[in-house]
Amino acid sequence: MNIVEKILARASGKSSVSPDDVVFANVDKVMLHDVSGPGVIKVFDKLKNQGISVDKLWDPSKVWVAEDHFVPSAEKVSAENIVKLSNFTKKYGIEKHFKYGMGQYGICHTLSHEEALVMPGDVYVGGDSHTNTTGALGAFACGLGHTDVAYVLLNGNIWFKVPETYYFKINGKLPDHVMAKDLILKIIGDMGTDGGAYRTMQFGGSGVDDMSVESRLTLCNMTTEAGAKNGIAEPDQKVIDYLSSRGATNVNLVNGDDDAEYAKIFEYELSEMEPIIAKPFSPANTTVVREAPSVELDKSYIGSCTGAKYEDLEAVARILKGRKVKIRTEILPAAISIYQRAMENGLLKIFLDAGVTVGPPTCGACCGAHMGVLAKDEICISTTNRNFPGRMGHIESQTYLSSPLVAAASAVTGKITDPRDLK
């Protein structure tokens, strides 16, 4: 069996499973945020009206709640949703509620790794499509709708059809100017936004072994944009060290068998890679940066679960050190812990000296919610994950998706820029 098959077999109490088997799996961790949380509360209210008991959750210690999409509250509906979430966590005894303005909080997917909330081998589900991110720790991680999350909260399990696995064998080493974001954009460009539909995208090979855990998080994060059920990176000692340094103990890895089967194998050579962007209006609409259209950018946005981890901010600082931005540039670290490290290690000074505005952790303008959305006809380069029409603001705005290095280099020139071409 491969990793995902092993995890699902263990979680469903079976000795082995194969693709297309339907299994009822015990869930290890569940996540809600300020959009899916109120949606789940609504489902609970409906169940209650049907006479179904929603008095207690299956296991509140396995649930955590993030405030990320609409914090800081820009208007009263968002503010009221935060109050609803607080009442919910209080009522059900959920202790892991990461609140805006009270120490560590941030984007839900970022908390999953920063706070070591998910372990390798876990079955982890969340009320958000980018739950896939956390597969980088070697867990089976996928997003669910509100009704399914409500079901898991009450019962602790859910059924899955065991997905087929596409194996991405990544060879070589990332060149200095190329990041994991470039690789995943390349893959999505090659396979299309539904190329991974209902499949696991598994990343392995010497290139992944050589990558940091944070780079693997970027890969798994955007498997969602390829339509995949989940993404997973083959876990190793780096994952153990990463989680242990964040307080986890007894971290055990689940890896595939030598004779594991894959539906398809794709190979990529990192040393041949170049910086890549996705043009409007699809993450699959990719081109190499040096062949990008010459457009006047209005803004560079460095944020989100995809592109504002500590490693991403370090890459941005490498470019911005001693330089000034030419266009409106915002950096929103994805969690307070990242913000704090950025401060301690002098990154914030580099950003502020360059003229950047540093904002609080939030999904913010990535989903066009608030905190720097785009006006009509504005063009943005962004380290986020989606560039559908209107995604980051006005329906007639445009977003180019890129790596943090490219977003920073472009902030300096005001045009889409390969970091190698920066003077």
Next chain:
Amino acid sequence: MEPFKKVISIITPLDKVNVDTDQIVPKQFLKLIHKSGFGKFLFYNWRYDVNENLKSDFVLNDSKYDNSKILVTGDNFGCGSSREHAVWSLQDYGFSVIIAPSFADIFFSNCFKNGILPISLNQKTVEKLQQELDTIEVDLEKQIIKTSSEDISFKIDSYKKKILLEGLDDIAQTLQFEEKISKFERESKVPSVL
């Protein structure tokens, strides 16, 4: 949930692929959580201009489709975020059947939780259906779509068919067996997971 009955209606052709949930219901409405009333936000940016006037060139705004319950659209419908609001909008607007060559995974699953029937048919059949001007009939029981010229059969998982036909909701249905589930949990050999 209401039991799913035969749907007899003209189709609304939405000739687009990769329709993502940001287009089905834009982010500014995600803060709202009442399940009803989402219909007016459906395809918001395609239906309304900046002054919130209806755009005459968008198919849903053509009054001949006002009572249509069947949306026929392109590949990978419902991709993007997991927001269940997307399904709530389609349902509240009046759609109960969505036909496409393929659907995004989470969206597909969310449909069944809310009494919408998503049907995958091959590309050629979908293209032909998009040209259909007459009323068609979707018979879930028999798994047949009847058009003026032919009967098209479709596949559906038998469990999903049952929950739609009986108007059962996944959670409600499972919780009818709460006692058995608890007993199984107590006696089960499934290793407890931390």
